[in-house]
Amino acid sequence: MYDNFNYLEDRVDKQINHQKRRIFFLNFFYYLLFMIQMIAAASLPLVTLLPDTTLKNIIISSVGVTILICQLLFNGVNFKDKAYYAKETLQILETEKFLYLNKSGKYSQNSSDDNVDLFVSEIEKCFNSLQRKSFKPKKRREIEYN
Numbered sequence: 001m002y003d004n005f006n007y008l009e010d011r012v013d014k015q016i017n018h019q020k021r022r023i024f025f026l027n028f029f030y031y032l033l034f035m036i037q038m039i040a041a042a043s044l045p046l047v048t049l050l051p052d053t054t055l056k057n058i059i060i061s062s063v064g065v066t067i068l069i070c071q072l073l074f075n076g077v078n079f080k081d082k083a084y085y086a087k088e089t090l091q092i093l094e095t096e097k098f099l100y101l102n103k104s105g106k107y108s109q110n111s112s113d114d115n116v117d118l119f120v121s122e123i124e125k126c127f128n129s130l131q132r133k134s135f136k137p138k139k140r141r142e143i144e145y146n
Contacts, residue, residue, distance in 0.1 A: 007116075012097055012123055019090040023083050030079035037070040089126065096122050 040063045047063065050056045099105040100119040107115045 007120060007123075008097070008100075012093060015127070016090060016093050016097070019086050019093065023086045023090065026079050026083040026086065029077075030074075030083070033070045033073055033079075037067055040066045040070070092126055093123070096126070 044060065044063055047056060047059050050059075096119065100107050100115065103115065107118065110118060
């Protein structure tokens with residue numbers, strides 16, 4: 001089943017690319033919703049200049065609902081925190097890959113088979129922590145390079 005399975009390409013590189021796409025889309029939707037909310041809020045004073053009609057009330061109501069929906073999405077999805085954790089996870093994955101490929105840090109003193117086992121265990125530990133949602137990525141200064 002796993003005869004042609006290359007762990008680095010099939011598991012790690014795919015996860016790195018997934019995290020990069022996730023960061024892009026989280027940031028894209030955050031800024032898109034932010035711009036919609038700002039434009040809607042800025043248009044309210046202009047709408048109040050219109051003569052009193054039913055259309056004016058409908059426009060004000062729809063702008064208010066748009067602002068409310070954007071704010072609910074901000075609070076419900078929490079784009080910034082998810083993007084932050086995705087960036088931290090990406091850093092950990094790229095750092096582990098870099099250390100493994102350059103045989104530095106914790107991979108410098110082991111044999112090739114031990115390095116593969118250590119690399120797989122570190123990456124899987126990262127993935128398992130992500131699934132439990134209790135994962136707190138290490139900050140850049142806490143990652144050991146020696």
